[in-house]
Amino acid sequence: MRPSGRAPDEMRAITITPNFTRHAEGSVLIAFGDTKVLVTASIEEKVPPFLRGKGEGWVTAEYGMLPRATHTRGAREAAKGKQSGRTQEIQRLIGRSLRAVTDLKLLGERQIVLDCDVIQADGGTRTAAISGAWVALRLAVDKLMASGKLTTDPILHKVAAVSCGMYQGQAVLDLDYPEDSNAEADANFVLLDDGKIAEAQATAEGACYDEESLLRLLRLARIGCTQIFAAQEAAVSGATGR
Amino acid sequence: MRPSGRAPDEMRAITITPNFTRHAEGSVLIAFGDTKVLVTASIEEKVPPFLRGKGEGWVTAEYGMLPRATHTRGAREAAKGKQSGRTQEIQRLIGRSLRAVTDLKLLGERQIVLDCDVIQADGGTRTAAISGAWVALRLAVDKLMASGKLTTDPILHKVAAVSCGMYQGQAVLDLDYPEDSNAEADANFVLLDDGKIAEAQATAEGACYDEESLLRLLRLARIGCTQIFAAQEAAVSGATGR
Amino acid sequence: MRPSGRAPDEMRAITITPNFTRHAEGSVLIAFGDTKVLVTASIEEKVPPFLRGKGEGWVTAEYGMLPRATHTRGAREAAKGKQSGRTQEIQRLIGRSLRAVTDLKLLGERQIVLDCDVIQADGGTRTAAISGAWVALRLAVDKLMASGKLTTDPILHKVAAVSCGMYQGQAVLDLDYPEDSNAEADANFVLLDDGKIAEAQATAEGACYDEESLLRLLRLARIGCTQIFAAQEAAVSGATGR
Amino acid sequence: MRPSGRAPDEMRAITITPNFTRHAEGSVLIAFGDTKVLVTASIEEKVPPFLRGKGEGWVTAEYGMLPRATHTRGAREAAKGKQSGRTQEIQRLIGRSLRAVTDLKLLGERQIVLDCDVIQADGGTRTAAISGAWVALRLAVDKLMASGKLTTDPILHKVAAVSCGMYQGQAVLDLDYPEDSNAEADANFVLLDDGKIAEAQATAEGACYDEESLLRLLRLARIGCTQIFAAQEAAVSGATGR
């Protein structure tokens, strides 16, 4: 029995509010249940040093958690003077995931920065961030295309992510905080809308797992991502009237 | 003529949404027009080292701006590894302003941290933060009193803040970004609901100003704060049913 | 009764020693009683990145306090690895104050850095720093003019600063440390020699204040600054034989 | 055809030199071909703050790469003043992997720190580090048991790790640098000697992959880890005469 009463393969409610803020080229508030992440996409007409002059673009991400997004207040990373290893691990994952569906040559020599800031946390912040970042990226790229700066769409696929885990011996989808903090194993899958895998990470927390469990978790992730793809589609259609 | 078409003594719409997030003891989203600040109040049952064992509490604040709260993306302070002078100046001002209306002895040996994070910026983020922080503090203290941890209310007054400035030779209230970035002088007033002043800061940006202008700006601030006090009252009543 | 026995509107002795060190283009030791600040002005034939190629100059300041300038030793900021919020707030104020009297276009594409280092502290270090910085800036600009690098004087006015405060219910001028640490309200005014105000900052420390008090403090500041302008004039005349 | 001429399921030569340095409680130089990592295990009779007084121990890891372990010199992290996101990600993985086979309650209130320093890099440094760290940990725990500080062995299993990837469309085992830098997908598996999985991480670098590929990579990892377990066994036997 899950603490929330959900079925093992049941996602929390997915809500995506496009254009949540007004300055960014793309902006979205995504919620997986009580987990709420604000993602903005900023287009910069320059690339990092290692790409200069190569005619290629870059997509990258930064991640942050507001100090009181969590049950007890966490220290502000800006005040501590450094980003934690966890933060860096997550923002590297988000960036890789979005680059996996972007043709950087088609993007041209510009950079899109995805800022993912957790307003409220209840498990699964990194997967909500990836799923929301795709929408923000989509909205920003739509602006580049509408303005004529791009003529060919550099976004090749949808990408979404969801967490799964072994909780009290059972494989369950979309862990909330009470599950996440007690799971025996904890996995994050980043999937494409053609069924391919961009990233799979499965970590034993309390008990190591077997191949069969890994596959079961992956199958749950496919169920969850199908729903996220639909929510992404609806959000983009609503935002742009496409 | 103001860019927004407002009258010189006209505030932007003030919106205060209490309980915007669920984990913090007090939480509020405050908007002055397009400026939106999320403020949470966190109660910690400990005090900073310099107060330990003195039987007194502390109220402090931290301030941050999401990277794309602004027209162009600003670098994330957590990634740069330090808070800017501007950030520190603002968070010190917020903390002082809230301490000005709190009896720290009555609060007892505990600390309340006010995290003010700017979701969207259009001028006046520090004054919106102070005005919203009072509501978050009020909600948090109400919880302490409801739980019996406090029996006497340590909050002595309402406090609110608003910016004013000399724009094209005229004193105007509640500067938005187009005004703020072109004002000849720029002032922030932190006022109490009994008419007293907690803080006055008036800075020449392009042209030094005279005593008469300072007084005119202060009078505008009184008009603005009166409206903010009403909005604070309504938000607290709505949130708590008082 | 003030601890020092001074009248409410009585400044401490003002001493300005120009050319206190030999390498800087401008250099001065300024004392307000026991508060002693060494200010140097350094001319650099380059400007910060945001001004490059705009044909305009910049005036900026840095502030520091020697570890044992105070009653008890404070940690060295260079050893701690960062400047405190207080330090940054002060150096931003000093820079703004001097820019308020400088025509940056006339200065040309060069920067003048004012280093203000407190040798001994007894209250009012920031106001002594601003008042001394004007003399150091004046001496440095005089060298630019003597050498023919400048033909029109970019310094438009004198600028001086002084602190005032409400101490035991009375408005007093030029707070020393015993007053400063016990004042109910504490204000710093930065004034021009034509009576205009460059910056007013008045902060409640123990009790909020009213409009009448604010005006009374401003009037005291005018008295103090008049004496500082005279001391600045004498110091510059003595240094340059003008 | 692999650049090294190896068969797809062929590991590089595994060499484990126990007791490579003399001060650490456990020490090993592990080589996977030209990748060489020095691992030391240090026993500290204290635990991190979050575990104090809980009667439990901790196993953690730190990772570093000598500046010229690589083809071109990388900046020294100590000189840059911070560890990269990659470094932190790797050391967190190493720590988790070793904790997955350690009963922290049996270890008692002490910490074992595994320092993994890459002397020479040719792909697979993190997997060599994990595999070597197990031997260093084993040697250190053997000392605790020999001295009577521990009576029950807290190490529950062997753990080893190996990288695999899709290289030119083919699943290959134990990527060296030329393969690693050109792989379409890159996976690291951390396996136990009972066949369970402690961690699986599979990342698309150039092309997303399907479920079948993920399984094929896992099967290769099983082949590789079997050989590593044997080398670990031999190294420990040689070192201790068990």
Add this chain to the structure above:
Amino acid sequence: MRPSGRAPDEMRAITITPNFTRHAEGSVLIAFGDTKVLVTASIEEKVPPFLRGKGEGWVTAEYGMLPRATHTRGAREAAKGKQSGRTQEIQRLIGRSLRAVTDLKLLGERQIVLDCDVIQADGGTRTAAISGAWVALRLAVDKLMASGKLTTDPILHKVAAVSCGMYQGQAVLDLDYPEDSNAEADANFVLLDDGKIAEAQATAEGACYDEESLLRLLRLARIGCTQIFAAQEAAVSGATGR
């Protein structure tokens, strides 16, 4: 011929002004010609962690250079966020030199911090700092003895330091900046008033030197330190009336 016209064994004028600032337990402005260093001695009734509870005291030093102490402005270390290697090397040397003449057991469980801040630099700042620090330490210890906190004098000897170098093939005493920046070899000697050596450091800058030169430099240092000991004696007598 030396740029200053001095004879090879001729010191610059030594001036020591005791009690230059008022808050520190010991304070001195020392000048070797145009090199001016302010040294304060602060007594702290606590010791660093490694000495706690051992009944022993500690003497340590910090060194800084005001940004415009030099011909061209140097970046402020507090603003850069770290002390340079040169700064750390110098402050370690000053601390060691003063500990060489202090009986730390007699000092008791307290620390004396010597802050050496260079107001104006013209070569030899570290040797002036050491020589001045002895006077500041002497004055602070005198206060401890006068107050009865110490009954036995923990200062065993005078210590002084001077730089020497090979300049245009000739051994010269007390290098000023024009000599220092062109010397073939550069030495600093820290000597006791009984003729013993606390520290000798001789560095080839342009040309390596032989044993005979090393001895010649040491002999010059003895000449210089004899004069510094006399100036220290006079300063202490003048300050304390001993």
Add this chain to the structure above:
Amino acid sequence: MRPSGRAPDEMRAITITPNFTRHAEGSVLIAFGDTKVLVTASIEEKVPPFLRGKGEGWVTAEYGMLPRATHTRGAREAAKGKQSGRTQEIQRLIGRSLRAVTDLKLLGERQIVLDCDVIQADGGTRTAAISGAWVALRLAVDKLMASGKLTTDPILHKVAAVSCGMYQGQAVLDLDYPEDSNAEADANFVLLDDGKIAEAQATAEGACYDEESLLRLLRLARIGCTQIFAAQEAAVSGATGR
């Protein structure tokens, strides 16, 4: 009697293993008894900013100690976020010592970085580092000459270093850790193969020393360096077949 049973003028065994790692242009593992330092020389075809465009090269060094090179584990400098004063002092000394034997004009506008990482420490790590760095530099320069990038050898001399000290009243050569931590005085000499001195540093640790002792320590250093020069020669010959 020395703890190791060595005669006062007896070096520990010197072992130099050239080409210890494969990527660096020069690489060596040097051991003085149980002290083992890995040194790599990296050629970079660029120079630090202060040398750009001057047609001159640069030789510099960085030094690190693996956390468990020592008896008890030391904190990793990369994790602490800064290099200690000791580390910076040592790496500055190594750089100076190697520059003392290099004609930087002949080297041309390129930089050679010597990374000295202590694998195992037993006293004398800095002197082993200098002695090994010469071999690494020699091997790297040999590659520049073999490739025709250099036609005239910029290395003018061999340079070696050794520590000496007063231990229980006796001058002894090449201190190991038990001696180093109990010596009354501790000296490091950097000598050239023509007998000249590049650097002499002699520090009183427990008792100040006299001129005669300084000379005796220098004479021991000459004995030690003669043996190091021979080992350097043999290592280079062995490595290159010269």
